[in-house]
Amino acid sequence: MKNIKLSTVRYQLRQSGFAILALISLGFSISAKAQQTEGMVTYEYKYYWTKVNSRLTFLSKEEKDRMKLTWGNEEDGPGTKMKLTFNDKQSIYTYFSDQGQTEDGRYSWRQSDYLIHRNFEQEKLIENHEMLGKTYLLEDSLMTYNWRIQNQIKDVAGYVCMKAETFDPIKNHKITAWFAQDIPVPAGPERYFGLPGLILELDINDGDVIVAAQKVELKNVDKELALPKMKGKKIKNNDYDQMLKKHIFDSIKAQRNPYWSIRY
Amino acid sequence: MRKLLLLALLWPCMSVLYAQTPNRFQIQGITADTSSTPLGSATVMLLQRKDSSLVNFTRTNDKGAFAMRNVKRGDYLLKISYVGYIPFQQDIIFGDKEIVDLGTLKLKAITKELFEVVVKTARAPLSIKGDTIEYNAASFKVPPGSTVEDLLRKLPGVQVDQNGNIIAQGQQVQKVTVDGKRFFGSDPKMATQNLPADAITKVQIFNDKTEQSKVTGVDDGKQEKTVNLELKEGFKKGGFGKLTAGLGADGNGNAGPRGEIKGNYNKFDDKNQFSVIGLTNNTNQTGMSWDDYQDFRGSSSFNSWNDNGDFGFGGGGGRFIIIGGDDDGGLSIPVGGGNGRGYSNNIAGGINYNYNTKKIKTNASYYYNSTRQVVDAVRNRENFLQNGSFKTEEESSQINFVGNHRLSFRHEQTVDSLNAFIFTNNSRYNVGDTRLNSLQEFFRNNNFKSNETTINNATNVDKIETANTLIYRLKFKKNKGRSFAASASYNFTNNDGIADQKSLNLFYNATDPTDVMRRMLDLTNNTGSRVSQIKSSLLFVEPFAKRFFWESFVNLSYRSDNVDRDVFDLAKDSGRRVPVDSLSSFYKNSYNYARIGSSVRYSYKGLNFSGGLAVQSFQIDGKFALGQNPASFININRRFTTWIPNASLNYDLKNNRYLWSGYDVSVSQPSTRDLQPVIDNSNPLIIRQGNPDLLPTVNHNINFGYNMFNPASFMNVNVNMYYSYNVNQVVYNQQVDPTTLITVTKPVNITGGQNIGSYIGFGFPIKKTKASMNINFNPGFSKNLTPINGVLNQTNTDSYRFGTRLDLTPSDNFTIFANANWSVSNTRYSINTGQNQQIVNHSYGGTMNIRLPKDFFINSNLNYQIYKNERFGFNQQVPILNTSIYKILGKAKKAEIRLSIYDVFNRNLGVSQFANQNYVSQERIQTLARYGMLSFTYNMRGMNTNIKRRGGFF
Known part of the structure; x- marks a missing residue:
């Protein structure tokens, strides 16, 4: 694994009035706020379960087609709103609201505990996962991802983002991230981070899950970055990975869907 | 100080070392645009050249300068990105100097319009491959059915003139290729005007060499503007189908050959789903399986849950898909194999079409099914009186035919984010006829035959029914959670029936066996009935406080029934039709129903509670007369008002644990038939009487559940x-004439019947992934009240069911799923304790799958049922074993040949026994038993070779 020395990343304010002038003259709307390195992003997390279930190796082609034809059109509904609070030193990613709700709000449900904390300065992480019938508190040092930078750009929530890819060997997922060139913070949604810019869109395994930014607010978030009290069985990166690996393996072997009880 | 000194001493050595082979480098440079303006805050990334892995990154300062220190020697690529510019790339070449200075690196701007339109407006990803910029055509919205030409008009820098000529970046496009290949010859318009826009994923515009230079290999310096269209990978479109045909021999000599044919075909793309299905057999498979149903209906399989227009709680009366059972009615397509009794010949087929977009969901389908069933049955029944009992023995032979044409149409439209409506129509045309020949014998306590009836009945039914509902839903922009819904329905049923009843009743006098009283009956009934109903409901939801909702509803319904029954006697006057006024009747009823109710709902973090109260008024205005041309009518005018409370709780606990509870009250109105003060003696031994004083039945239900x-x-x-308690339950009061054994029944209201019961289930793995077990226990206690000859009889039934299942999946080649169920029910009668009895039903089942080499498989399925009733000396054992061996054919595993033997032991008998109120009954039906079949299946999507799992949702 290559070393990404995050501490060596320098975030500088763009002061060149000339450059800004040039940009404005080109018609680009990049305001001065783009230089900020703290704020909050609201994401929409969409889980395409017929796609996920199509990955289940024990289902026949017929069963997969049946599922897609029956339910494939039902997946246009809104996803779960998530929020990422960040500055250049740390980030917290969790649910936007404290409960799950139907669109009209008449029915609500509990959301499994889920909070991802990254501390880039101390290279530490804290994660709270309710999964597999238990609540876990993962505390360890930051892992590294081998990001491959791609020659593709697109706009996400008003920011031009560049594409990067990596691979999750535990869940066997292809990960595609789109990071903002204008927000020089290595934070991102779910468990992903470590790019030269803030990740505004995440595509897990070719569209099985899409986490896309809907709103980016650059503001002071020192208050919001305070960690809430979290309880759970203490666990380390390695055990966490092993546990997931075992669960996926056992479930597939027993011909059960491993994915609904873990974060995909 | 000392350290400094040391450093100073060492410095020359170190620099020498570095000068020779530096292993840490500093990469530096300056970024600027093409007019040499420095680009500050550009992202500078150091990537591994082989796979673009990110090694290090930094940002340029305001002068556009950057430096990366401490870089190890390697094979790197430097990449610089800056908003609005084409990302810059350069290989890093390490020399022998510690500092690698790249000088000024110039970034090219992305064309303004490309950036604004493609990136900013269409939000399409832009890919940069050297000179070529490609973008995702899917991001440019064009109406469905548009061609590529319409799409190109939308793209920045592209114009299409009236003749279809394409001008890109100011130059005429000479060539249009699809996936890099020429499409339809040399005319570029051929591709753009013929290809649908939604088949394209990417559009690339670039300069290509001329054909001339390609052929000659000599670059003539000229370049042709080329548009390349990339087709969607696996453009969501396809078709699949399945066909099974089988032929076999019945193991029971004269029963004739067995056969089945079943097939379906589907064609779909991302908006349209079209399917056909057909089946015919004489193996008691009356309809489609659930899988077939889902394949047939596609996206419309389960949409009816949303189509209930009867808002409000409890007994709203939703529509459900019929699961199993006979096709006795209903507008939904029947699913499941029927009860498998007797012998049946079945034909079914249908077509279905779905159209789905984000805003519109439309479904139309037609389905026909018919069944001709032969049922030869032997029935025993014992009725208890205050003192003693009598027995009935019946032998009957019945042939039923039923045919249904069903049409359904559904349209759901989301008008905008606030308005939506759903229209549904379900219609059925049903024809049916039955022929019944039956001999019933009645025995007294001492097994003395007291009566005998021979029945020859025939019926013909011709029925049309239709149900139409329109639902409108409105949300409010300002107040999230406030909503309004309105529905209107019109239902209509027309039913014409002819029933011919012939019977001969012999009454043996108890004292003198030769003194036989004969009663002949030969009647024909013509019944015409028309029922129409108009319904409407309103629902209003107001979030009146944080986490609280106030829900109010109104249900209104008007129903009108017209029934005309003309009965003729054919026996009196040697076959001439003589009207029988005492049996002929005419009635016209109208029902007005109104309900208004309100409830409060609390919802927060998975705790959902709702409690409410409704009041309903039910009014019957009927007129009724006997005779075929009645002059005067009896009027029935009744009005009932009932209060209905309702409460429900759902609690979503941590770690996949859920808790729920509910209390609801359902009200069922007395049927008009029960209210009419008429005597129905169509069955001379069971005479039915109406009761105009009946009150509605109110049923209180409480339930509680937990699962984890x-x-x-x-x-x-x-x-x-669960617990339920009946108030004013409609029960048939029975008066049995001790000499003739003629039973007169009359509905009366009785309060006090109740049921209480529980289900407890527990499942766990014995060895993970290899063996798992399920245990369940299901006790139930019921109390039923029936007046018999003026005395109130109380029937108590205590039943205990215990079940267990064991799944063994030791390998991919061998699996066993076994189950056992034991059920005991004790029935006690208060007026005749001597009749108390115990009914025992046990069943043992198992499925075994074996995968053999060369794609051979064996599947065996045993179902062993044991029925016992000691009081009657009843002990029936029915082991049914089905077994088959099959081979999957071909490399693609798309075909299968299968040899099956059904009911290997030839023991299939339709057996049932039942104890209730004041009788016990048993029934045995001659049913399709052992047969063998050789069948062939072709499945375009491949056969399922998985032997581990047995259905279920994922």
Whole structure:
């Protein structure tokens, strides 16, 4: 694994009035706020379960087609709103609201505990996962991802983002991230981070899950970055990975869907 | 100080070392645009050249300068990105100097319009491959059915003139290729005007060499503007189908050959789903399986849950898909194999079409099914009186035919984010006829035959029914959670029936066997009935406080029934039709129903509670007369008002544990037939009388449940309990004439019948992934009240069911799923304790699958049922074993040949026994038993070779 020395990343304010002038003259709307390195992003997390279930190796082609034809059109509904609070030193990613709700709000449900904390300065992480019938508190040092930078750009929530890819060997997922060139913070949604810019869109395994930014607010978030009290069985990166690996393996072997009880 | 000194001493050595082979480098440079303006805050990334892995990154300062220190020697690529510019790339070449200075690196701007339109407006990803910029055509919205030409008009820098000529970046496009290949010859318009826009994923515009230079290999310096269209990978479109045909021999000599044919075909793309299905057999498979149903209906399989227009709680009367059972009615397509009794010949087929977009969901389908069933049955029944009992023995032979044409149409439209409506129509045309020949014998306590009836009945039914509902839903922009819904329905049923009843009744006098009283009956009934109903409901939801909702509803319904029954006697006057006024009747009823109710709902973090109260008024205005041309009518005018409370609780606990509870009250109105003060003696031994004083039945239900599942250990627990109490239950009061054994029944209201019960289930793995077990226990206690000859009889039934299942999946080649169920029910009668009895039903079942080499498989399925009733000396054992061996054919595993033997032991008998109120009954029906069949299946999507799992949702 290559070393990404995050501490060596320098975030500088763009002061060149000339450059800004040039940009404005080109018609680009990049305001001065783009230089900020703290704020909050609201994401929409969409889980395409017929796609996920199509990955289940024990289902026949017929069963997969049946599922897609029956339910494939039902997946246009809104996803779960998530929020990422960040500055250049740390980030917290969790649910936007404290409960799950139907669109009209008449029915609500509990959301499994889920909070991802990254501390880039101390290279530490804290994660709270309710999964597999238990609540876990993962505390360890930051892992590294081998990001491959791609020659593709697109706009996400008003920011031009560049594409990067990596691979999750535990869940066997292809990960595609789109990071903002204008927000020089290595934070991102779910468990992903470590790019030269803030990740505004995440595509897990070719569209099985899409986490896309809907709103980016650059503001002071020192208050919001305070960690809430979290309880759970203490666990380390390695055990966490092993546990997931075992669960996926056992479930597939027993011909059960491993994915609904873990974060995909 | 000392350290400094040391450093100073060492410095020359170190620099020498570095000068020779530096292993840490500093890469530096300056970024600027093409007019040499420095680009500050550009992202500078150091990537591994082989796979673009990110090694290090930094940002340029305001002068556009950057430096990366401490870089190890390697094979790198430097990449610089800056908003609005084409990302810059350069290989890093390490020399022998510690500092690698790249000088000024110039970034090219992305064309303004490309950036604004493609990136900013269409939000399409832009890919940069050297000179070529490609973008995702899917991001440019064009109406469905548009061609590529329409799409190109939308793209920045592209114009299409009236003749279809394409001008890109100011130059005429000479060539249009699809996936890099020429499409339809040399005319570029051929591709753009013929290809649908939604088949394209990417559009690339670039300069290509001329054909001339390609052929000659000599670059003539000229370049042609080329548009390349990339087709969607696996453009969501396809078709699949399945066909099974089988032929076999019946193991029971004269029963004739067995056969089945079943097929379906589907064609779909991302908006349209079209399917056909057809089946015919004489193997008692009356309809489609659930899988077939889902394949047939596609996206419309389960949409009816949303189509209930009867808002409000409890007994709203939703529509459900019929699961199993006979096709006795209903507008929904029947699913399941029927009850498998007797012998049946079946034909079914249909077509279905779905159209789905984000805003519109349309479904139309037609389905026909018919069944001709032969049922030869032997029935025993014992009725209890205050003192003693009498027995009935019946031998009957019945042939039923039923045919249904069903049409359904559904349209759901989301007008905008606030308005939506759903229209549904379900219609059925049903024809049916039955022929029944039956001999019933009645025995007294001492097994003395007291009566005998021979029945020859025939019926013909011709029925049309239709149900139409329009639902409108409105949300409010300002107040999230406030909503309004309105529905209107019109239902209509027309039913014409002819019933011919012939019977001969012999009454043996108890004292003198030769003194036989004969009663002949030969009647024909013509019944015409028309029922129409108009319904409407309103629902209003107001979030009146944080986490609280106030829900109010109104249900209104008007129903009108017209029934005309003309009965003729054919026996009196040697076959001439003589009207029988005492049996002929005419009635016209109208029902007005109104309900208004309100409830408060609390919802927060998975705790959902709702409690409410409704009041309903039910009014019957009927007129009724006997005779075929009645002059005067009896009027029935009744009005009932009932209060209905309702409460429900759902609690979503941590770690996959759920709790729920509910209390509801359902009200059922007395049927008009029960209210009419008429005597129905169509069955001379059971005479029915109406009761105009009946009150509605009110049923109170309480339930409670809990379930949990541990996904890590695969353990689950399910518990639920229910209690119900009946107020004014409609029960048939029975008066049995001790000499003739003629029973006169009359409905009366009785309060006090109740049921209480529970289900407890527990599942756990014995060895994870290899063996798992499920245990369930299901006790139930019921109390039923029936007046018999003026005395109130109380029937108590205590039943205990215990079941267990064992799944063994030791390998991919061998699996066993076994189950056992034991059920005991004790019935006690208060007026005749001597008749108390115990009914025992046990069943043992198992499925075994074996995968053999060369794609051979064996599947065996045993179902062993044991029925016992000691009081009657009844002990029936029915082991049914089905077994088959099959081979999957071909490399693609798309075909299968299968040899099956059904009911290997030839023991299939339709057996049932039942004890209730004041009688016990048993029934045995001659049913399709052993047969063998050789069948062939072709499945375009491949056969399923998985032997581990047995259905279920994922």
